[in-house]
Amino acid sequence: MPQVSPDPDLPLQDWRLRLYTIIFEADTRAGRLFDMALIAAILLSIAVVVADSVPALHERWRQQFTWAEWCFTALFTLEYLARLACTRRPLRYATSFFGVVDLLAMLPTYLALLFPGAHALIDVRVLRLLRVFRVFKLTSYLAEYRGLGRALQASARKIIVFITGVLMIVLVMGTLMYVVEGPANGFSTIPTSVYWAITTMTTVGFGDITPKTDLGRFIASVMMLLGWGTLAVPTGIVTAEMTSQRLSATPAPTTRTCHECLTEGHLPEALYCLHCGARLPHWHHEPRH
Template identity: 70%
Template sequence: MNAAPPADLAAAATFGRPLAGWRLKAYAIIFEADTRAGRAFDLALVGLILASVAVVMLDSVASLHAQWGGVFTVLEWGFTALFTLEYLLRLACVQQPWRYARSFFGVVDLLAIAPTYLALLFPALHALIDVRVLRLLRIFRILKLAAYVSEYRALGQALWATRRKIAVFLGFVLLVTLVMGTLMYVVEGPANGFTSVPVSVYWAITTMTTVGFGDITPKTDLGRLIASTMMLLGWGTLAVPTGIVSAEIAARRGPAEVTTRTCPACLSEGHLSSARFCRDCGQPLPRHQRDA
């Protein structure tokens, strides 16, 4: 008679697929990277992602496509088959596959494989759009890399925590560009290329962001003074949000141990190795699998 499953797994089983047998092993390998198998899987997947994106980029070069188009097609189908298998395994080993399918990385996983099948199943699409547009969607594979770098999560958390400060700052920048653009429209006028307030605001945005295309330039002394002020203010548009986010990242940096533990119920990541319950949904966590 089989032994009863651990209490945490039994409780979590009520929320979706039971994590037992090969599903539990697959889950530890695919969603966590604290074991040799998990690290090997992640490194192999990163290599496949980079290789597939390189194939898409090379295939977009006309001369290379004419000479190696057949090879690129075979490689693309090989990558698609591997990513499809990975996607199905992810759905099979999580407790709530529909929740994962609707998550950010679940959508990215689907976008990474869908264009190949769409171009095959609907060849008539070429009458409406160029099928190459579908092929460009495969670049979403590069977004899958974010799942394997903890710094992405730290940066995302810092941006989310400082969203109000950044929103206030962007509102101030928008106000300045609107006022200065309107002022330049009054000072320079249509004779010097400032034909309307929206065009003048466009000039103010390109000047404040230090892009300065040069398609519109002030001709009067007062206009050049305003432009100089805008250029100096442009330095602040780069320094202020960078300082806000950097300060938040520094404040969040601590001695907490970083792991890749993932909650099987809500798919929240980064739990401590000693954690017994998910910090977001409160569900029991499986035993942490880790080796050197």
């Protein structure tokens, strides 16, 4: 009798459920050990690439570095295939942020066979260290990260209005400096003058263009003082939103993931996914000692 492929609409069972809990979650001892071993492998693989870029080490340990890199690539390839095998919807994982990062973590080694320069792209593996928030269950940091994201999202419209106002100011001031200073003093075009206004208002001041007239210097002084003032505006907006988020703080999330959309951070008592609405499976976890 031919083997029937698992129905993606059925819940995960047996070895797929156990493998999924170990690989995608970190609330069990096996899951934490797996993720810690994975992060150690990522750090070692990045160290190998960095060391291989040093000419003296490359000449002395070239063969060892090559073998080590292929071992790491084989390990990450097996891990990627295991993730595809234990998820209900492999394509959804493959097209997710971490799915793309996991794929990019191993592709450079294979591409280096055709394009030697692609070997340097292996450092993209450092993005996989984002999993450290899950591994050690740093819920306080994870909660702060999510709170900052929500505050930025809630402040988006206010910040857009603020940036629009700043752009209007630099356009007007840049045009004014073009009229006051002129091409003779380096303000050759309005775009160049606007560039000067942006660098001045943001307190960067590269110094490649400077006003020479007294009126131009006065305008530059006003721009600098205005720049100091504008720095406080977006900071105050985001801080106010973060304070609001903190006052309405929710209990610390877990690494519990939805088998449908693969999003994590659900509360222990949650019954449905907060993103796609799918019913959540039983939460597999072990108490920490």
